[in-house]
Each structure stands twice: as structure tokens, then as C-alpha cells.
Amino acid sequence: MMKGALLTENTTASSPEQTAAEAAYAQALAEERAYVAKLYTRLDEARAETEDKLKKVRKTKSSGSHQNRSERDAYATHYEDRLAALNAVDHRLVFGRLDNDDATTRYIGRIGLATADHERLLIDWRAPEAGTFYQATAFDRQGVRRRRHLMLERRTVTGIEDDVLDSSMLEEAGTLHGEGALLAALNRKRTGRMGDIVATIQAEQDKIIRADLPGVRVVQGGPGTGKTAVALHRAAYLLYSFRERLNNAGVLVVGPSASFMWYIERVLPSLGETGVVMTSLATLYPGLRAVAEKDPEVARLKGDLRMVKAINRAVRDRQKQLEKTKIVTVDTTDLELTPQMVQRAREKARATGKPHNEARETFVKVLLKELGEQLNTKLDEAAGRQVDRPHIEDDVRESMDVRRALNLAWMPLSPETLVRSLFSKRNYLDSALKDFTAQERDRLFRPADAPFTEADVPLLDEAAELLGDFAKVTGAAAAARAAAEHKANLENARKALENVHYELEDRGVEGVVTAEQIALYNETGAQRMTAAQAAQSDRTWAYGHVVVDEAQELSPMQWRLLFRRCPLKSFTIVGDIAQASSAAASSSWKEALGPFVGDRFSLDTLTVNYRTPAQISDAAVAVARAAGQDISAPRAVREGDWAPFITRVQEAELLPKVVEAVTEEVERSAGGLIGVIAAPSNYADVARAVAQAHRGNTGTSQTALENQILVLTPWEAKGLEFDVVIIVEPSELVQAANGSIGDLYVSMTRPTQRLHLIGAGDFPEGLTL
């Protein structure tokens, strides 16, 4: 493939060849500007058309029934989403052009556009015809003669760069060479939010992005190899290519922390995709915002698959055996509730195979029947004759004594109550965690008012599976009712859809909403509840696809939870085993995924580091290797102008020096993003010192990330990137991770330009000091 230096409009020409090249460039630029202007005109028209349809839908008179109103709302939502997507792509609408052997020319952009008579003006980057834009090479041209990159500022083309794949074209006038849209993109200042890479996706990345939907696909790659970017673009690709299948089931994207989710949350909307559920590990259990688990050993234990049995036992421990016969009074008659009766009822209830709260129905029914018979016999004896008493079981049910006794034996439970008491009541803990050692149990014991942590999330989920619906104790009956309701809703939706459909058709609005979507709309009850929102609030939602980022951190129990969320096992999993820092993490993909899919997963590797300049990534690799980490280093795409800055200080000087480095970098980086990374042990001091010196410009929590300077712990910095990174006291990062180099390695690979290491303690081996 032939590439040359980027020609700009200001290039000073001294030779006739250069003058000719400049003239050709100017002409090409003028041509591209004219075409791009046409595309924007069409985009504006599409926007106006959508606005018009939206207005019409809103004006549509419905018969006023709830059903008709919700059809209209569903249509309105569709057009609102479409409008949002059209607005989102305004920036860099088009970025590529292909000139093919068959003399066709295609423009590639963030969405597809066509004229009113269906002439294609712009091809969506995800469409099959756009694939060659990313895949063609000089060795395997795939019918492409020339690939042209268009660089845009707002709506104007400001630069062109060509990859000429067919060498005969080099002879033609007007052939252009460029420095590389990729490098231009990589050298851009970071904004603190991840952007999309549609214009410069590389072939090895594209292959993964366009892979088929089914199956578990793991993408392993060192720092900065574009794993996050690939995972998100893959989500956008799947939603585009399998819209039918994924629109209602939804796609779930899971990341490690709130800061990471904030960092990536704009990528999919900028690609026009808004219907994706994005959540961190702490918010995977609906309604719960778990805090971080501070003790790595506790995180490891709670992430262990032994917890499956433990939670199972914890539930069974709540189905209690009676130690001795209990007397319960119904009205004035004493009845005997014997251990044998309870045991029989318990066996019958367990035999239903239903979750605890639903099986309780059987347990209660069996005992009410037996107690009812006992009461009947006693009353007959007292009366001296047999009497027909049709409501005798109701009498038994209403007795406070009976209720209390049955509740004590088989209490309806919420997952929160079960997990809370499991870890705060010694008897439950010792009984359920038999497979753990006494020391491990001691470590897990905690006060009842301790908040739930991230490590509790999979345990709550496991408990919820075994307990069943707490609110819906009526079980099967309710499920049957819900199914019948859904059927009726669907039927109503179909009928009403037809009505609204005709009315909208008269007004020039095509049918785009399905009966299923409307039924979902109605069932979720909320005014504007999309499939994504419904999915997020429903623990049992089955997603069509799950994307897991920084997947190396997940504990086996967290994997178990995620596999439950997607019974079809359609996953994109990206991560870097060498970057693992959580104590519960696995040491290989096989170990992590084996329990759930055996070896039925594919593994792709990304090999180029797009983020960190070579000088810095070499230093990070040297540190990791010196600590005994066996890592394969990706090839850095950029050289970089700066080796890491290493500053040794006296302890008292640490904070002033950190502040000084931040101040220097604020000036030098001219608005660049600065990440200060400190271990949790000195995080508060560092954050205070930096925030005081740079008031109004410093973010020190996961909720204040829009600042130029961010002070973060290594965990919060995971997956993020900055123009400049300042690591405070590197030895503390290692110590806080129980001697593992993972956190320091991750922190050292966050910068795109410069890295500082400042410390009073020992510096890690492997650094050239």
C-alpha cells in the first residue's frame, strides 16, 4: 500500500512535480467538498422529513383509548430516536471513499443516505459493501483501486489522504498521498470521553467487529490495542446487522467501574445507537448501587464458585425442621404441629423444584390441609358426631399461631435479607459455608448494617434465582396470568396497529413499529420505557448479546451472573489477562470461561498499541517483566517524544512535587487531560493537595470526571486514557495490590503523551532511572 506525507493546502512547492501535485490536490479537495455539501443537504432534508413525521404522529387523533395512545407514543419514540441518530452523525458524517475496479465510487459514512429516488449517496460503515474500506490491502485488493480518507472540520473537508491499492493508478494525475488519518486521530488531544473510530478502524479490528452474532468471542490484547473501541463498534455493528433479533432483546455492555462507563458512554450514541444497556459491575443487580469491596480477599472468596453451594444451602437452611412438636391454637382448639408433618410438607414443597418463595405455597397448602384434618377430627370428637366443615382450612389459615409457626419454618424471603443475614449471623454463615475454612468464614463475617458491595451482586443474583419472586408469592398462577395478558396485549396491539397504521399512511408515515414493541410498551406501563430501559430494571431479562469489557477482572461468580443474563450465550468479551488486578480474577480465558462454555469460545488477538508511545509502553513492559509477569507487548504505533519522567523525592516533598508536576503539565499540555493516579492509601491527601492548587479544574471522584485534572485510584483509571499521567508513589500501587504489578502496569499504560512517576519509596525494578 502506498502512503506518503499529508499534503496540505499550504504546502510550499518548489519543483514542477510538487506544483502539479498541489494543483491536483486542490482540485480533488474542491470535488470532495462539493460532494460532501450534497450529503449534508440530504442529511438536513432527512432531518426535516423526520421532524415532519414526528409532528404528524403527535397530531394523529386517536380514539383516545389507552391502547391507541400507546401506539402513537411508540411511533413517536421511533421518530424521536431516528432524529437523535440523525443529529448524532452531523459531526464527521462521511469519512471515506472507495474507487473500485468496476468503476463505481462509494462514499462511506456514519449512516446510510439515499436520494428520494433511492440512489445511494452514502453507505453506512456497517453495511457489507463498506467492509472493503477497512479490509482491502495492496496484496488483497478486494476490487478496490483506491481508498480515500476524508478529514472534516464541522461540515467542510479539510484534508484528503489516499491509500492507492492499484499501482497503475499511481501514474494517473490526481493521485494523493497522506500521512495517515490514523496518526492524525491518535495525536488528537483527549477530551476525557472516548470517541468513535469509524473512520480509521484497522483490518485486524474490523475482522472482529464484523464477526457473526452467535457464540462467545474473546478478544485478547495488550493496553491500548483498541479492545474497548472494538467492543463498542461491534455492538453498533450487531445492532445494525441483526436489528430484528436484537432490537427487542437488547444488548448489554458491562464495564468495571462508574468512571469507565462515563468514559465510554458517548461512543454508541455518536454512532446513532441509543438502545444499549450500559452498566458497571456494581449496578448489575436492579435497584442496587453496590459500594466497592475494599478487602481483596473477601472479593476473592465471594467470587469463588463454592458460593453457589453456599447460597443454595443458605436457602435450604431457611426451610427449617421443627425440633419438637409445637402446639398451635385455632380458635380455642389446640392442634399439634409435629416434626414429621413439617418434614413431609418440606419434602413435597422441595419436590416441586420451584424456587423457595414459590414452593412455599405447596408447603403451606400441605400443612393447612393436615392441620385442617386434625381440627376437624377434634371438633367431631367434641361434637360427638361428624360435621361437614367446608371452610375449615380458612380457619386454620387465619390463626396467628399457625401463621407464625409456618413462617418460622418457611419464611418468604428477599435476596437482600438472605444475603445480609448469611454474612451477619454466625449460625447461618457456619452452616451454609461448610466448604469454606473457619478462617475464611471469619473473614466474611460482617455487621448486619454493612452496605452491599460489588462482590455481593452475584450472590444476590444467585439468591434471587433460588428464592424466586418475592412479591409474586402466588407463583405459577401469576406467571400464567402474565402469559395470558401478554397474548391479549399482543392481539390488541395488532388490531390497534392496523388502525393507526392506515391513519399514518394517509399522512405519509410508513409502518416502523411492531406489535411486539407496542405490547412491551404497554406491559412496562411507563410512558417512554424502551426495551433497553425495561431490560435494565428486570433482573431476569434475557439479552440478545452481551459485551464485557476489562473482562479479565471478573470473578467466576460474576461470570455466572452474566451467562445467566444471556441464555443464548452470544458474547463479545474483551480484556487483557496481564492487566488483571482484582483478587478474584482468573489467570487465563480458559479458566475464566471453562465452567460456562468449556472450550467453546473463539480467541482473537489485537497486536498494535494505538494509545501509548513506544518509549512509555516499553518502560511499562520492562517493569511488568522485571516483576515476573509474562506479557507479550503489543507494537506501539507511535514513537513518542518523551521517555517517562522519574522524580525521587523526600517523603515531606511528595505532595508539593506532585502539585508542581501537575502545574507544569497544565501549562505544557495546553488544555490536555491530566490523570493523577494514587493508591487508595494516599489518595485522599493527593486529591486534597491537587484540588487546592487547581481549584475548579480538578475532579476527585467518579462523578466529577469532566475536569481537566482527574485524581483517581488505579481501579478507577482502568480502561481510561489521558494526555499525561502522573503516578504518585508507584511502590504503594504494588503494595495495595498485594504485591501484584498489575495496577502499576495498567496505570503506566494510560498516557498518550507523557508519563511521570513521583515517589519517596522504592521504584519498581525494570525502570531506567
Ligand SMILES: Nc1ncnc2c1ncn2[C@@H]1O[C@H](COP(=O)(O)OP(=O)(O)OP(=O)(O)O)[C@@H](O)[C@H]1O
Ligand atoms: N483504529 C483506530 N483508529 C483510531 N484510534 C484508535 C483505533 N484503535 C484504537 N484507537 C484509540 O486507541 C486508544 C486505545 O483504545 P482502547 O481504549 O479501545 O484500547 P484498550 O485495548 O481497551 O486499552 P486498555 O486495555 O489499555 O484499556 C483509544 O483512544 C482509541 O480511540
